[in-house]
Amino acid sequence: xxxxxxxxxxxxxGLGVGTxxxxxxxxxxxxxxxxQAVTWKDLxxxxxxxxxxxxxxxxxxxxxxxxxPRAQRLAAAVRKAWENAPVVEALNNKMVxxxxxxxxxxxxxxxxxxxxxxxxxxxxxxxxxxPSNQIVLVRTAAKPFKIKHMFETVAVTxxxxxxxxxxxxxxxxxxxxxxxxxxxxx
Amino acid sequence: xxxxxxxxxxxxxxxxxxxxxLRIDHLAVGATERVFVHGPSGSGKSSLLSLLxxxxxxxxxxxxxxxxxxxxxxxxxxxxxxxxHFGIIFQMFNLVPYLSIVExxxxxxxxSERRRRQAKARGGxxxxxxxxxxHLDLAATAQLPGAVMRLSVGQQQRVAAARALIGRPxxxxxxxPTSALDADRREAFLRLLFRECETERATLLFVSHDRSxxxxxxxxxxxxxxxxxxxxxxx
Amino acid sequence: xxxxxxxxxSLLNRRLTAGLMVASIGLSVMLLLGVERLRTQARAGFAxxxxxxxxxxxxxxxxTALLLHAVFRxxxxxxxxxxxxxxxxxxxxxxxxxxxxxxxxxVRGFAVLGTNQDYFRHYKYARHHGLEFASGRPFDDVYxxxxxxxxxxxxxLRVDGSLVVAHGAVDVDHARHDDKPFRVVGIxxxxxxxxxxxVHVSLAGLEAIHIGWQSGMRAPGASVSADDARxxxxxxxxxxxxxxxxxxxxxxxxVQRSVNDYRKEPLLAVIPxxxxxxxxxxxxxxxQALLGxxxxxxxxxxxxxxxxxxxxxxxxxxxxxxxxxxxxxxxHVLALIVGEAGxxxxxxxxxxVVLLYLGLFVAQSFIQTYIGLAIEIGLPSRYxxxxxxxxxxxxxxxxxxxxxxxxxxxxxDGMTVHV
Numbered sequence: 001x002x003x004x005x006x007x008x009x010x011x012x013x014g015l016g017v018g019t020x021x022x023x024x025x026x027x028x029x030x031x032x033x034x035x036q037a038v039t040w041k042d043l044x045x046x047x048x049x050x051x052x053x054x055x056x057x058x059x060x061x062x063x064x065x066x067x068x069p070r071a072q073r074l075a076a077a078v079r080k081a082w083e084n085a086p087v088v089e090a091l092n093n094k095m096v097x098x099x100x101x102x103x104x105x106x107x108x109x110x111x112x113x114x115x116x117x118x119x120x121x122x123x124x125x126x127x128x129x130x131p132s133n134q135i136v137l138v139r140t141a142a143k144p145f146k147i148k149h150m151f152e153t154v155a156v157t158x159x160x161x162x163x164x165x166x167x168x169x170x171x172x173x174x175x176x177x178x179x180x181x182x183x184x185x186x
Numbered sequence: 187x188x189x190x191x192x193x194x195x196x197x198x199x200x201x202x203x204x205x206x207x208l209r210i211d212h213l214a215v216g217a218t219e220r221v222f223v224h225g226p227s228g229s230g231k232s233s234l235l236s237l238l239x240x241x242x243x244x245x246x247x248x249x250x251x252x253x254x255x256x257x258x259x260x261x262x263x264x265x266x267x268x269x270x271h272f273g274i275i276f277q278m279f280n281l282v283p284y285l286s287i288v289e290x291x292x293x294x295x296x297x298s299e300r301r302r303r304q305a306k307a308r309g310g311x312x313x314x315x316x317x318x319x320x321h322l323d324l325a326a327t328a329q330l331p332g333a334v335m336r337l338s339v340g341q342q343q344r345v346a347a348a349r350a351l352i353g354r355p356x357x358x359x360x361x362x363p364t365s366a367l368d369a370d371r372r373e374a375f376l377r378l379l380f381r382e383c384e385t386e387r388a389t390l391l392f393v394s395h396d397r398s399x400x401x402x403x404x405x406x407x408x409x410x411x412x413x414x415x416x417x418x419x420x421x
Numbered sequence: 422x423x424x425x426x427x428x429x430x431s432l433l434n435r436r437l438t439a440g441l442m443v444a445s446i447g448l449s450v451m452l453l454l455g456v457e458r459l460r461t462q463a464r465a466g467f468a469x470x471x472x473x474x475x476x477x478x479x480x481x482x483x484x485t486a487l488l489l490h491a492v493f494r495x496x497x498x499x500x501x502x503x504x505x506x507x508x509x510x511x512x513x514x515x516x517x518x519x520x521x522x523x524x525x526x527x528v529r530g531f532a533v534l535g536t537n538q539d540y541f542r543h544y545k546y547a548r549h550h551g552l553e554f555a556s557g558r559p560f561d562d563v564y565x566x567x568x569x570x571x572x573x574x575x576x577x578l579r580v581d582g583s584l585v586v587a588h589g590a591v592d593v594d595h596a597r598h599d600d601k602p603f604r605v606v607g608i609x610x611x612x613x614x615x616x617x618x619x620v621h622v623s624l625a626g627l628e629a630i631h632i633g634w635q636s637g638m639r640a641p642g643a644s645v646s647a648d649d650a651r652x653x654x655x656x657x658x659x660x661x662x663x664x665x666x667x668x669x670x671x672x673x674x675x676v677q678r679s680v681n682d683y684r685k686e687p688l689l690a691v692i693p694x695x696x697x698x699x700x701x702x703x704x705x706x707x708x709q710a711l712l713g714x715x716x717x718x719x720x721x722x723x724x725x726x727x728x729x730x731x732x733x734x735x736x737x738x739x740x741x742x743x744x745x746x747x748x749x750x751x752x753h754v755l756a757l758i759v760g761e762a763g764x765x766x767x768x769x770x771x772x773x774v775v776l777l778y779l780g781l782f783v784a785q786s787f788i789q790t791y792i793g794l795a796i797e798i799g800l801p802s803r804y805x806x807x808x809x810x811x812x813x814x815x816x817x818x819x820x821x822x823x824x825x826x827x828x829x830x831x832x833x834d835g836m837t838v839h840v
Contacts, residue, residue, distance in 0.1 A: 083515070083675040104694040105670065106472055106548065109464025109701065113548065115694070116671065129674030137670045141548070147698070165669040173671040232837065241745070241835035262750055269748020274836065276746070279739045284434030285427075296423040297748030349747070 035157055038096045040119040043133050043174065045088050085131035087162045087172045096176075097157040098136065099184055104147065105137075111144030117156055117176075136160070136174040138181075145181040153184040190214045190250075191356060191389050192238060197247035199230075199237055206245065207233055213407075215389060217356075220380065222400050223393045225409030231393040234409070235359045238391065239272050240264035252356060269298035273350025273388070277362040280346035281334045287327065290334060291315040291349045301353025311352075318348040321385075322378050340371045344378065351382050358383060360392045364399065376402055424753055428760030435733070442726045443768045449719040450773025450812060454805055455780055456711050459796075464701060466794030467493070469547040470614040471693050475673045478502065478510060478680055479662035481687035488696045491522055491662035494532045494615050495792070497590075498524065501659035506686045510665070513679060515672045518543050520664040523627055523657065526586050526598075531572045533586050533620045535627035535657070541567075543666055546614050556580050557607030563625045563651050567607040571617040571793070578605050584620070586630055598630035601647040613795030625655035665690070719812060723819045726765055730758060730823040738830055746836045755828040762820020766813050774801070774809075 098117065106114035117136040129135075138156055145154070158178035165173055192215040200206040208230040215221055225231055236242045237249065240256045241264075249256045252271055256264060273294070281290045295302040295311050305314040319328045322344040327337065337345065343363055350358050360379070364372040376399060383390045392403065400406050432439040471477075471492050479487045480500035489495040511519045520543050523535030534540075541552055541559045557580040560567055568578060578584065582605045588596040603622060611617055629650040645653075667676055673692055680690035741754050778798065785796045801809070 079675060079678065083672060103692075104698045105673075105692070106694055107468055107698075108548075109466075109468040109697075110461060112694075114670075116673070129678055132671055132675070135671040135674065163669070165672075173669045175671075236835055236837065239746070239836065262752075265745075265748060265750040268746075274746040276743070276836075280743060282740055282743055284430045289430075293744075294747045296427075297750075297753070 035095045035097050038091070038098050038160075040098075040100070040134055043088060043091070043098075043136075044131075045086050045133075048086055048133075082129070082131040085133040087133050087174060089162055091160050091174075092162040094160055095158070096160045097155055098160075098176075099153065099155040100136070102145075102147065102152045102154050107144065107147065111146045113141040113144045114139050115145075117154070132173055136176050138176045138178050140178045140181055142177075145178075148183070155182050155184050156180070189216055191217050191252055192391075193248075193250045195248045197237070197244045197249060199233060199242070199244040201233070203245065208237070208409075210247070215391065217389055218384070218387050220383070220390045220402075220404045221392065222403035222406040223391060223409065224395060224397060224400070224406065227395065230409065231395075232361055235274075235361050235391070235393060238357075239268050239274065239359060241268070266298075269294060270300045271356050273352075273355040273358045275343070275346045275350050275358070275360040275363045278339065278342075278366045280349075281337075281342055283335050285334065287319070287324070287330075287334055287337075287345055288312060288315050290345055291319065291352055293349060294355070295353055298353065301355060304353045314352055315348065318351055318382070319345070321382060322348055324348070339366050340368075340375065343367065343375060347375075347379055347382065351386055351388065354386050354388070356388060358388050358390045360390065362394050362396075363392075365394065365396065372396070372399065373402075424756045425760045425764070428757055428764050431757070432761055432764055438729055438733075439765060442722075442729055442765050443772055445722040445725050446719075446766060446769025446812075446816070447772030447776060449715070449722040450770055450809070451776040451780060452718055453712075453715040453808060453812070454773065454777045454801075456708075456715050457805065457808070458777070458781065459784065460708050462796045463788075463794070466613070466788075466792075466796065467700075468697055470616075470794070471545075472547060473543075473545040473549050473666070474664045474693055475667045475670060476665040476677055476680070476690045477662060477693055478665060478688055478690045481689040484689065484691045484696045485700055487662065487689055487691055488693060490524065491664075492615070492693070493792070494524065494534075494619065498661045501661055502663065502688065503659050503686055504657055506683065506688065507660060507663055509685070510680055510683070510688075511663075513676060515667050515669070515676050516665055517668045518666040520544060521624060521657075521660045522662045522664065523624055524661045525590075526588055526627070526630075527590050528572070528584050528586055528620045529576060531569075531576075531618050531620050532590075532615075533622060533627075535622055535624045535660075537624060540621065544616075544664070546612055546616070550612075552612070552616065553610045555608050555610045557605070560606055560621070560623050560626075562604075562606075563623060563629055563655065564601065564603050564647065565606040565623065565626070566603040567609060567621040568605055569609050569617040569619045569621070570611040571789075572620055573605075573608045578608075580605055580608065586620070586622070588631075601630045601650065615793035618793040624657045624660070628655040628657050629653075719815075722769070723766075723816055726762060726816065727819045727822055730762065730820065731826065734758075734823055734827055734830065737827070738834055741827060741831045742834050742836050745831055745834075749831075751828045751831045754831040755824045758824035758827045759817055759820045762824070763813070763817045766816030769816075770809050770813060 100117040100119050102112070103116040103118060104112050105116060106112070115138050117138050118130055119134050120130070136156075138158070156176060156178050157180040158176045161175045161177075162172045163175045192213065194210050194213040197208065197210040197213075198206050199208045223231060223234065233242070237244060238251065240251070240259070243257050247257075251267070254267065256267070259267060282293070285293070292305075292311050292315050295305055302311060305311045308314045308317070316325070316328060319325060324341060324344055327341060334342070334345070343366075346363070350360075358379075363379075364375055367375060379390070380402070382388075392399075477488055477491050479491055480498065480502055482499055486496055490498050507519070507521060510516065518539060520539045521536055522540075524532060526533040538559050545551055555570065555573075557567070566584065568576075573579070576584070583602045584605065585597050585599045585602050587593065588598065603620075603626065609616065629647070632645045632650055632653065665676070667673060677690040677692060680688050741749075744754065744757075745751075781796065781798050785798060788794055788796055
């Protein structure tokens with residue numbers, strides 16, 4: 001894998017985690033019965049380090065080209081790890097509020113009834129997709145959200161659930177039933 | 187003078203300030219009088235009617251109509267006053283082209299509550315309109331629908347007369363109403379007008395340059411008499 | 422209100438001019454509302470065509486082209502997906518179901534879709550609405566076909582009827598696979614999507630009719646009977662595209678990336694919601710421009726009204742003088758003109774709405790026939806009421822100009838006769 005690709009990957013990770021870190025200095029308190037404002041960092045279990053694998057092989061990897069099978073295996077390994085990133089069980093069933101970018105999945109052209117909330121812009125374009133614990137599936141079917149344009153920044157309030165995924169790896173993902181979606185200006 | 191419906195003193199009026207057109211030292215018209223006002227063309231006959239009706243204000247002097255000092259009223263109040271107490275007939279184009287004959291006659295009742303009440307008390311506004319039209323020999327024509335403008339001039343003038351009289355205004359102002367009529371029709375129109383004014387006990391001020399009608403009236407006023415002074419030539 | 426009555430009667434007296442003004446305002450209102458309606462309805466129609474599908478995968482063409490072709494049957498595929506690649510991707514641990522799609526043939530103008538029984542299990546539209554059968558069942562035998570509602574209706578086919586598939590998009594005699602007719606075994610309920618205008622057959626059936634057609638034409642002397650074809654290996658070698666459902670929707674980015682990075686064949690995986698959103702964003706500029714033009718047309722209509730009112734004023738000074746003489750205040754004269762403007766606008770709005778609904782009914786059948794989307798014709802939305810109200814308000818305000826002019830005239834003229 002070329003140096004540039006690795007650099008881009010690290011920047012992407014840095015952006016993702018850094019955005020989360022930058023938003024709040026202290027860890028959020030768990031307040032039962034009321035809405036808890038969470039950051040993207042809160043969705044990552046403490047101790048989980050997504051770029052662990054990359055750091056391990058960084059020097060070797062720097063000299064590999066993209067089509068080298070070893071580089072591809074590494075990319076596949078990183079992807080696999082991120083596909084099944086662990087979730088924070090303590091957040092299951094909590095009412096939370098989280099800001100991020102909206103990626104439409106289901107809608108009727110005017111309002112969105114199902115979407116993915118991701119931490120940074122262009123989450124599906126030129127950089128690798130974020131780890132699966134940095135993606136939240138949001139359902140707003142009860143009150144579809146009127147969308148103005150792609151990748152709007154929104155703050156979503158709702159009940160967060162950690163949903164077990166039916167496959168061998170026993171991984172889980174975040175799902176939220178939104179009660180409130182508000183656009184966040186620019 | 188008590189009993190005057192119109193009383194003017196030291197009245198001065200001109201369309202351009204500084205160029206007075208009319209000067210009236212004293213004028214008094216009593217109730218139910220039939221007054222013939224004459225003077226040469228441009229002598230301010232129409233302006234006099236506009237003054238009396240409160241459409242324009244004199245530059246100087248006093249003008250009392252039915253006890254009210256007109257120059258003391260604001261524009262809207264004068265409009266209301268005119269609606270309540272005056273009926274006006276013009277020389278031609280008296281009627282609103284898009285309204286029917288009856289609608290034209292009942293027009294004043296749209297703008298004067300007093301006249302509407304008076305007409306209603308007589309059996310309904312529309313019924314009153316038809317009654318007046320009947321008295322003016324227009325009963326048959328009133329039934330016909332269709333353009334008001336297809337009426338002959340004489341018929342139009344009589345409709346205007348009915349409109350001027352509906353709701354019993356105290357004063358009827360007529361500005362050359364017969365000038366567009368044939369000679370033989372003029373007298374007939376006048377007789378009908380006189381009869382109605384008498385029935386309704388209205389005061390009539392009739393402006394015309396046709397001296398042949400003068401003898402039919404109670405009183406005749408030349409604008410010279412009431413103090414007409416022409417504007418200086420080089421003002 | 423006495424003045425309004427006068428205003429209406431005054432307009433009725435000038436029927437021709439008033440009629441023209443009403444027509445002009447009516448047309449512009451129809452345009453304004455119509456553009457907005459078709460815009461939202463078209464979007465809804467497209468968005469409601471596919472639901473619950475996480476990815477659409479095809480050859481590496483373009484995202485919009487892929488979605489339009491695979492799901493909306495618009496356009497042509499330039500390349501296919503090999504069967505082995507399809508099997509490979511289908512085996513991805515996060516993939517829960519797939520539906521293969523094969524397009525290219527037609528029956529009398531209707532697209533023929535080769536697929537398998539998973540299509541009837543997993544294809545959803547309009548917010549997770551599954552496909553339902555009006556009569557019959559999914560296909561089973563090689564030569565079974567399932568018809569969309571519009572196909573059955575227009576070709577007057579029922580269960581047990583038969584049809585012949587033509588090669589390519591245009592149905593011509595020499596291109597028909599008429600030695601291997603299909604039997605209708607099921608008819609789907611109406612969906613308001615391109616499904617209604619599709620003939621569904623099994624992949625095996627499509628393979629069977631194409632034996633001997635490799636060059637695109639019937640190879641002379643290479644004809645195989647329908648029954649003989651059954652016995653051959655009818656596994657397709659390639660398909661046009663396939664739909665993918667995952668075990669968790671949050672995995673969609675990762676699987677998409679895997680497919681796009683697939684080394685053995687250039688493939689493209691798209692997320693339907695995103696592609697549609699991109700489409701709307703791109704078209705959005707054109708839509709805004711269209712709305713802007715409609716707004717200008719409305720302004721022109723209003724301008725015409727103001728001009729007509731203004732130029733008519735001079736002749737009406739006599740009429741105003743008469744009204745003044747019977748006691749109308751100058752504000753009544755103002756109200757008269759404003760009332761005329763308002764009455765014209767109201768009539769124009771009413772006409773516009775009538776024309777709109779007429780136009781929608783016409784457009785509805787047209788769009789249904791050619792694109793297969795259902796356009797809803799409902800009562801005006803809140804936005805549309807707002808639009809109508811602002812046109813009315815704008816007309817009344819535009820009417821103020823000639824009204825103030827008339828007001829000034831009436832003050833100056835008083836009762837003076839302008840003969």
